[in-house]
Amino acid sequence: MNLPRNPTRPVRIGSITIGAGHPIAVQSMCATHTTDVDATVAQINDLHEAGADVVRIAVDSKRDAEALVEIRARTQANLVIDLQENYRMSELVAPHVNKLRYNPGHLYHHEREKPWKDKVKYLAEIASRHDLALRVGVNCGSVDPAQAEKFAPEDSLAPMLESAWEHCSLLDSLGFTRYCVSLKDSDPDKVIEVNKRFAAQRPDVPLHLGVTEAGLPPEGIIKTRIAFEQLISQGLGDTIRVSLTVPNSRKREEIEAGRQILADIAAGRTRSVVRFNRDSLNIISCPSCSRVENEAFIELAQQVKELTGYARDHAITIAVMGCRVNGPGETDDADLGLWCAPNFVNLKRGPQELGAYPYDEILPRLKAELDSLIASRSCSR
Numbered sequence: 001m002n003l004p005r006n007p008t009r010p011v012r013i014g015s016i017t018i019g020a021g022h023p024i025a026v027q028s029m030c031a032t033h034t035t036d037v038d039a040t041v042a043q044i045n046d047l048h049e050a051g052a053d054v055v056r057i058a059v060d061s062k063r064d065a066e067a068l069v070e071i072r073a074r075t076q077a078n079l080v081i082d083l084q085e086n087y088r089m090s091e092l093v094a095p096h097v098n099k100l101r102y103n104p105g106h107l108y109h110h111e112r113e114k115p116w117k118d119k120v121k122y123l124a125e126i127a128s129r130h131d132l133a134l135r136v137g138v139n140c141g142s143v144d145p146a147q148a149e150k151f152a153p154e155d156s157l158a159p160m161l162e163s164a165w166e167h168c169s170l171l172d173s174l175g176f177t178r179y180c181v182s183l184k185d186s187d188p189d190k191v192i193e194v195n196k197r198f199a200a201q202r203p204d205v206p207l208h209l210g211v212t213e214a215g216l217p218p219e220g221i222i223k224t225r226i227a228f229e230q231l232i233s234q235g236l237g238d239t240i241r242v243s244l245t246v247p248n249s250r251k252r253e254e255i256e257a258g259r260q261i262l263a264d265i266a267a268g269r270t271r272s273v274v275r276f277n278r279d280s281l282n283i284i285s286c287p288s289c290s291r292v293e294n295e296a297f298i299e300l301a302q303q304v305k306e307l308t309g310y311a312r313d314h315a316i317t318i319a320v321m322g323c324r325v326n327g328p329g330e331t332d333d334a335d336l337g338l339w340c341a342p343n344f345v346n347l348k349r350g351p352q353e354l355g356a357y358p359y360d361e362i363l364p365r366l367k368a369e370l371d372s373l374i375a376s377r378s379c380s381r
């Protein structure tokens with residue numbers, strides 16, 4: 001089946017090009033510590049062999065950046081770096097990679113007195129000088145605060161869209177057009193809505209699609225499939241990532257799931273007339289990356305799923321996140337949230353912090369909180 005494709009412009013990322021009718025590229029991200037060069041190279045090459053067109057790596061420190069020199073020498077994969085607050089890290093990593101991903105919402109934390117436009121200009125200059133593509137990666141849990149305050153708190157999509165459009169306009173005005181955009185949320189319906197609205201105004205900009213914190217398979221794959229089927233079948237999406245909470249040894253399942261979804265859509269084997277089921281328990285969990293604070297996180301996500309099975313008929317969202325970088329913000333919208341620190345797990349009820357508990361005490365504490373939430377809802381009926 002020939003799928004319609006939006007007339008996006010071409011963006012080259014190392015040996016591949018996305019947009020302009022090129023095949024939809026499939027990506028994944030390393031969950032190893034970037035400084036553990038052997039483990040990181042092994043994971044990159046495993047993903048590459050599984051068919052990853054691009055592999056992302058997190059770089060948060062000078063030591064991470066230094067590790068890249070050897071990583072680059074030991075892989076043929078196209079590499080993209082995930083920048084967090086320290087946008088200046090781009091200068092160190094640029095010679096060794098093919099693309100940089102920055103989050104507009106994170107450009108405020110470092111050198112606060114410097115205007116964000118100057119920081120984007122700097123990133124575009126680095127990218128031009130080193131033959132790199134850029135991704136403007138907008139995320140529901142860390143949206144640009146200046147945009148967020150312009151809209152009602154319940155309107156989570158408008159600030160994401162304004163932020164993305166604003167960054168596109170700036171990059172265009174700088175003469176830098178080798179970029180794509182992602183707009184990610186953990187709710188597949190919102191991912192569909194926000195990407196459609198973005199593309200209605202900017203059909204020329206290639207889109208990277210993903211449902212963030214989709215969680216454990218098979219639910220994580222199902223949520224992602226729902227969003228991708230709706231978007232890709234309408235011509236939206238030039239590159240994709242299926243974010244799954246799986247152990248490092250199974251990371252290639254992200255690529256396999258992505259390729260399977262694309263093949264099914266192309267063959268007309270779509271499944272999603274069904275809308276996302278909001279009357280049941282929804283567990284979201286991050287796919288983990290080098291920033292994960294304790295290796296016990298993956299097991300914890302699995303245990304949370306097993307423990308909370310008895311609440312499957314309640315419309316409750318539980319978020320399980322691997323680190324302090326995105327954990328605090330991205331658990332705010334969940335009914336109950338857990339985010340991992342090295343020796344304890346933080347528990348939240350909505351945005352309210354309930355405390356930090358050792359790994360071997362968190363599950364009973366979560367259960368008590370879940371029971372109390374269910375009881376309070378049945379009382380208010």
Ligand code: SF4
Binds near residue numbers: 323
């Ligand atoms: S929450 Fe932290 S550990 Fe999980 S994917 Fe995001 S940055 Fe990585």
